[in-house]
Amino acid sequence: xxxxxxxxxxxxxxxxxxxxxxxxxxxxxxxxxxxxxxxxxxxxxxxxxxxxxxxxxxxxxxxxxxxxxxxxxxxxxxxxxxxxxxxxxxxxxxxxxxxxxxxxx
Amino acid sequence: xxxxxxxxxxxxxxxxxxxxxxxxxxxxxxxxxxxxxxxxxxxxxxxxxxxxxxxxxxxxxxxxxxxxxxxxxxxxxxxxxxxxxxxxxxxxxxxxxxxxxxxxxxxxxxxxxxxxxxxxxxxxxxxxxxxxxxxxxxxxxxxxxxxxxxxxxxxxxxxxxxxxxxxxxxxxxxxxxxxxxxxxxxxxxxxxxxxxxxxxxxxxxxxxxxxxxxxxxxxxxxxxxxxxxxxxxxxxxxxxxxxxxxxxxxxxxxxxxxxxxxxxxxxxxxxxxxxxxxxxxxxxxxxxxxxxxxxxxxxxxxxxxxxxxxxxxxxxxxxxxxxxxxxxxxxxxxxxxxxxxxxxx
Numbered sequence: 402x403x404x405x406x407x408x409x410x411x412x413x414x415x416x417x418x419x420x421x422x423x424x425x426x427x428x429x430x431x432x433x434x435x436x437x438x439x440x441x442x443x444x445x446x447x448x449x450x451x452x453x454x455x456x457x458x459x460x461x462x463x464x465x466x467x468x469x470x471x472x473x474x475x476x477x478x479x480x481x482x483x484x485x486x487x488x489x490x491x492x493x494x495x496x497x498x499x500x501x502x503x504x505x506x
Numbered sequence: 507x508x509x510x511x512x513x514x515x516x517x518x519x520x521x522x523x524x525x526x527x528x529x530x531x532x533x534x535x536x537x538x539x540x541x542x543x544x545x546x547x548x549x550x551x552x553x554x555x556x557x558x559x560x561x562x563x564x565x566x567x568x569x570x571x572x573x574x575x576x577x578x579x580x581x582x583x584x585x586x587x588x589x590x591x592x593x594x595x596x597x598x599x600x601x602x603x604x605x606x607x608x609x610x611x612x613x614x615x616x617x618x619x620x621x622x623x624x625x626x627x628x629x630x631x632x633x634x635x636x637x638x639x640x641x642x643x644x645x646x647x648x649x650x651x652x653x654x655x656x657x658x659x660x661x662x663x664x665x666x667x668x669x670x671x672x673x674x675x676x677x678x679x680x681x682x683x684x685x686x687x688x689x690x691x692x693x694x695x696x697x698x699x700x701x702x703x704x705x706x707x708x709x710x711x712x713x714x715x716x717x718x719x720x721x722x723x724x725x726x727x728x729x730x731x732x733x734x735x736x737x738x739x740x741x742x743x744x745x746x747x748x749x750x751x752x753x754x755x756x757x758x759x760x761x762x763x764x765x766x767x768x769x770x771x772x773x774x775x776x777x778x779x780x781x782x783x784x785x786x787x788x789x790x791x792x793x794x795x796x797x798x799x800x801x802x803x804x805x806x807x808x809x810x811x812x813x814x815x816x817x818x819x820x821x822x823x824x825x826x827x828x829x830x831x832x833x834x835x836x837x838x839x840x841x842x843x844x845x846x847x848x849x850x851x
Binding site: 418419422425426429430431432434435437438439441442443445446463466467470476477479480481483484487488490491492497498499 | 691692694747748750751754755758759763765767768769786787788790791792793794796797798799806808810
């Protein structure tokens with residue numbers, strides 16, 4: 402394997418790992434707020450690593466630049482979406498789970 | 507001394523969602539009172555600036571204050587519609603330390619006496635200290651000093667500033683150029699076809715959005731400096747994200763799920779729309795913390811673990827955002843944790 406292939410495989414592996422973490426977190430965490438953490442951030446890092454792999458496989462060039470722009474927009478839109486969802490929950494008066502009311506996680 | 511008439515108004519200003527209403531109210535009030543009493547109308551907009559960062563003549567906050575005063579003056583002239591009213595703006599107390607309502611009252615009363623102003627009109631959301639309810643005691647102090655005091659009505663129908671504002675030609679061309687450059691970048695060529703379609707698209711974007719997307723006039727040198735500092739901020743943020751993500755992965759995959767979620771609130775020490783947005787988005791991107799709601803600079807944040815909370819209150823991100831937008835001097839302000847301790851003592 403060439404060094405580039407190794408880099409691509411490592412990035413994809415990292416991306417898959419964090420995507421899986423996001424999915425597991427989505428199932429295991431107790432309420433909408435905590436789930437938004439997992440869905441927005443581990444997911445962002447997973448997507449970023451995967452896109453990084455795409456950019457690396459293109460090599461230095463115009464396509465890699467476009468992928469980098471995609472990355473940038475992902476960084477801008479993902480937190481905004483998470484914020485919109487949790488804010489809606491907050492305004493509906495959904496209380497965050499704190500673990501001391503005896504409810505199941 | 508000229509007779510003090512109540513058609514001469516003092517209006518303290520600060521960034522506030524209801525500021526636009528207050529300006530309109532003050533101008534209208536001055537004109538009404540002038541018509542009743544027959545004396546000339548005047549409105550003085552005053553920005554008491556507690557300069558804590560540095561003693562240089564120009565600081566980011568002083569600049570921001572001047573920009574705000576300019577904006578207020580142009581609103582006031584718009585509202586006056588050519589009627590005879592003197593509009594003045596002033597930045598006061600530049601080298602004084604203002605921390606209590608009394609300090610603010612002193613500064614305002616001194617200014618009012620110097621300029622023979624008889625009535626103080628307060629913005630209902632005027633709160634320059636940021637965390638304590640200042641207004642009632644400030645009003646009481648000013649009233650005790652012999653001025654008439656009024657509070658502008660809250661306009662519940664439009665609590666936030668309008669999305670569409672007055673734009674300048676510079677803004678229009680800045681937006682056009684940015685859109686055009688981005689189009690050509692994506693196209694990857696400068697063939698006549700791309701140039702033509704790019705110009706048309708950028709033109710449509712600029713016409714549709716020039717009064718929405720760039721809300722303050724563009725100052726090219728400041729913008730470039732900020733962009734350079736932002737370039738330093740991105741790798742720092744990426745590192746924070748990776749570090750914290752590993753922690754979250756550990757928590758999520760841990761059999762006991764060791765989480766301790768809690769909603770926390772604090773006032774960020776950043777002052778205008780874009781820096782607050784950047785901070786809020788950075789907080790959301792850093793795992794363990796999630797911005798739930800923002801009101802001016804008051805942030806409500808959901809934190810997943812205790813260590814994420816400590817990190818948040820240590821203020822590393824906040825400091826970095828201040829560095830990007832206001833330069834190195836502003837980065838040294840105390841962290842939210844230290845500010846909270848100050849408030850408690």
